[in-house]
Amino acid sequence: MQVSEQEAVADTARELGAFLERRREQIAQRWADAPLFRAVFTVSRDETVEACKAVVDALSDVASAGRLEDIAAPGFETVREQLGRMSGVRTRTGSDPAQIANEVAVLRPPVAELLRAEYADPSVPEVAEILLALTALMGTLRLVVMQTGLSAGEELIARQREQLLEVATPVINLWEGVVAVPLIGTLDSARSQVVMESLLEGIVSQRARYAILDITGVPTVDSLVAQHLMKTVAAARLMGAECIVSGIRPAIAQTIVQLGIDLGSVLTRASLADALAYALGQQGIEVSPRASAL
Numbered sequence: 001m002q003v004s005e006q007e008a009v010a011d012t013a014r015e016l017g018a019f020l021e022r023r024r025e026q027i028a029q030r031w032a033d034a035p036l037f038r039a040v041f042t043v044s045r046d047e048t049v050e051a052c053k054a055v056v057d058a059l060s061d062v063a064s065a066g067r068l069e070d071i072a073a074p075g076f077e078t079v080r081e082q083l084g085r086m087s088g089v090r091t092r093t094g095s096d097p098a099q100i101a102n103e104v105a106v107l108r109p110p111v112a113e114l115l116r117a118e119y120a121d122p123s124v125p126e127v128a129e130i131l132l133a134l135t136a137l138m139g140t141l142r143l144v145v146m147q148t149g150l151s152a153g154e155e156l157i158a159r160q161r162e163q164l165l166e167v168a169t170p171v172i173n174l175w176e177g178v179v180a181v182p183l184i185g186t187l188d189s190a191r192s193q194v195v196m197e198s199l200l201e202g203i204v205s206q207r208a209r210y211a212i213l214d215i216t217g218v219p220t221v222d223s224l225v226a227q228h229l230m231k232t233v234a235a236a237r238l239m240g241a242e243c244i245v246s247g248i249r250p251a252i253a254q255t256i257v258q259l260g261i262d263l264g265s266v267l268t269r270a271s272l273a274d275a276l277a278y279a280l281g282q283q284g285i286e287v288s289p290r291a292s293a294l
Contacts, residue, residue: 008129009066009133010066012129012130012132012133013063013064013065013066013068013133014063014064014066015130015133016063016068016130016133016134016137017059017060017061017062017063017064017065018060018064019115019118019130020056020059020060020063020111021057021060021064023111023114023115024053024056024057024060025053026114027052027056027110027111027114028049028050028052028053028056029049029052030110030114031052031055031056031107031110032045032048032049032052034103034106034107035103035106036100036103036104036106036107036145037051037052054078054079055079055141057075057078058075058076058078058079059075059137059141060075061073061074061075061078062075062076062137062140063133063137068133068136068137068140069136069139069140070140071140071143071144071147073140076141076144080144100145100146101142101145101146104138104141104142104145105138105142107138107141108134108135108138111134111138112131112134115127115130115131115134116131169181169183169191169194169195169198170182170198171198171199171201171202171206173202173206173208174212174276174279175276175279175280175285177206177207177208177209177210177279177283178208178209178210178211178212178276178279178280179199179202179203179206179208179210179211179212180211180212180213180214180272180275180276181195181198181199181202181211181212181213181214182214182216182217182272183195183213183214183215183217183218184217184218185217185218185219186218186219186220187215187218187225187228188224189224189228192225192228192231192232195213195228195232196228196231196232196235199211199213199232199235199236200235200236200239203236203239203240203241204239208241209240209241209242209279209283210241210242210243210244210279210282210283211236211241211242211243211244212243212244212245212246212272212275212276212279213229213232213233213243213244213245213246214245214246214247214272214275215229215245215246215247215248215252216246216247216249216271216272217247218247218252220252220255221248221252221255221256222255222259223259223261226256226259226261226263229245229263229266230263230265230266233245233265233266242267242279242282243266243267244267244268244269244275244278244279245263245266245267245268245269245275246268246269246270246271246272246274246275247270247271247272248268248270
């Protein structure tokens with residue numbers, strides 16, 4: 001009996017797949033006006049219709065394979081990127097997950113209407129079974145859209161975070177052969193990596209012989225931050241530049257001593273001005289106080 005029920009469900013799924021294939025054009029034409037598609041494909045209606053056809057084809061393949069509730073069904077792979085693009089755009093335009101889910105749910109009624117129109121008596125059990133299968137399939141589509149949308153959102157956040165890190169870590173050309181990176185805020189592993197990459201790129205592009213890491217704006221220094229600074233200094237040396245750490249405030253100096261962190265191999269100066277004066281002096285440029293006006 002159990003086998004018969006499974007076979008019946010599979011037969012219903014295949015009927016649904018065949019129906020979607022037959023009515024591909026009509027479904028695509030109706031979906032083309034749905035908010036989920038219309039907000040993304042704005043160049044022409046033909047482009048929107050083609051995108052809808054691709055989704056209908058995917059649903060037909062999934063149904064024909066009897067995998068109505070499987071978000072990992074191969075049929076979805078062909079349009080997963082497109083679905084992610086659609087939900088990603090809707091997210092960036094201010095739509096929340098509940099609204100996106102509702103926009104996917106709106107796709108079902110036009111398909112159900114076309115399905116009922118194929119039968120002289122829409123109330124027969126066969127139609128009810130196919131409609132039930134359609135509901136399961138559209139529910140899976142909604143999950144796929146939500147999943148790809150979340151992935152697109154996470155990727156967007158990661159890109160924005162990386163861009164913010166780059167903006168917050170500028171490499172400044174102070175003088176010929178002297179570059180500086182003023183650090184402000186917490187220095188974690190991700191940002192430390194950006195600092196190192198930015199500094200090394202600045203050393204190469206500016207042909208710098210001296211690089212200054214100014215930590216005046218870093219609120220606290222622990223063993224992890226100190227380790228990152230040591231690695232950055234070592235990397236700068238490998239690139240042929242002498243690295244100077246400036247802006248070590250009294251409180252931070254006490255913390256470094258209490259933690260037993262050895263910065264003996266790191267050249268330090270109290271301020272960015274002192275570090276710049278040292279770098280210029282090493283190049284034979286004398287820095288002297290400006291004479292006061294009489």
